[in-house]
Amino acid sequence: MDLHLTNRKALVAASSSGLGKAIAAQLVAEGADVMLVSRNESKLAEAREELAKLGGGRVEYTVADVKDKGDVEKLLQRTGELFGRIDILVCNSGGPPAGKFEELTDEDWEHAFHLNLLSYVRMIRGALPYMKELGGHIVNMTSTSIKQPIPGLVLSNTFRTGVAGLTKTLSQELAPYGILINTVAPGRIETDRIVQLDSKKAEQQGVPLEQIQERSQAEIPLGRYGTPEEFAKAVVFLLSGANTYLTGTTLVVDGGLVQAL
Template identity: 50%
Template sequence: MDLGIKNRVVLVAASSRGLGKAIAFQLSREGSKVVICARNKERLFKTREEIAAETGSVVRAFIADVRDKSQVRRMVKQVADEFGTVEILVCNAGGPPAGLADEFTVEDYREALELNLLSTVNLCYEVIPMMKKQRWGRIINMTSVSAKQPINTLILSNTARAGVLGFSKSLSDQLAPYGITVNSICPGYTRTERVEELAKSFAEKGKGTTEDFYKNIKESIPLGRLGAPEEIAQAVAFLVSERAAYITGVSLQVDGGFVKGLF
């Protein structure tokens, strides 16, 4: 299927590794002009080289912390100066630490909201004026299954991600008249370094071995395995494509069946 996004200008936030990197790779394979960002310069530029070498498409990299409004503004301005616009925006960030309510302070919640909710708001606010002007746009907000089915040991994630779903749904309604779609992706457990870190934290807290962590997870997933980053990226590629022009305001789990609810 031709997704019809060749030469579209794409900004994938937080994309030097893991899900963001897989999404940037996939959209670059589709011929989009892809801009990636992260904080660690070395890894970011290595990823840029890797993607450009494989796909031969235009790939740019910016060092930016998505929690910082001025850094996001500067990055979006530089992208607009070079390419004229941003047409597809994928909001992503790192994940907050794992833990139960009694392990955190109010300040920890503030940090989680800045990382996972306000970074999304920041990015959207910088890009939406351009999308409105061109009367075309695709926004994908990356959240987690924890927004639909809270995971007991991820209380910071459960709290921040639900806000992203509310924000996305409101935006989808308000931006539809401009030809802009807004959808959220709720990944389930997917094999990235973030999950390896969660496994390590599980073992360090004396809850069992890392093998126990993976065994427990697999038992909670009807398809019986973790996802691959490429499987999340393929869902994103479809939702940002011309073929998904009539899909907006959805939050799509890509989780091997992990979420048990109807919605």
């Protein structure tokens, strides 16, 4: 299948590592030019060098904190200046801290709001002037918590669900411009974030990390954690020219974990 990604211009947030980097790598391999983004310049430089070896599209990077309004504005401006346009946007951010409701402060809530919801609003708003003339594809990264709340992750359960509502609303408002926008909800994909959450559980329960991982994987019908690469392939289809009619949907990539309809 031709994904029609050659020479497409993409901005992928939180892309110096993890799922964002995997998505960026898949886009580059398919011929897209990609702007990498994170707060860590050394990791961005390493990621750019690695992705450039794939032999596909052009790779650039910008150091930015997506929680900062000024940084987001500069990011969109620089991407437009270097690439001339933005065809693809991946809104992504690190996960908020784990914790139960009574353990969290106002500062925790405000941080998660800026990181996991308002940053998406600002990135989409900034990309629209580039997309409205020629159309485009947007994917908002969330979590399976939007379908089935995850115990101990009340911040994610709250703000990721807000992103799903934003996506559904914008799918209607942006459709006249040929802009397709979808939500992708990763399950237990083998990243540093999953190791962090599993380690916290192991510490709380006083058991080895391996025991928590074995239990966790046993809950997944496919019997294992997903890989960033196979997750990225699903996302890149939604971002590609092969997707011409899917918008306002939520794609759950979780190996069958979530039981909600």
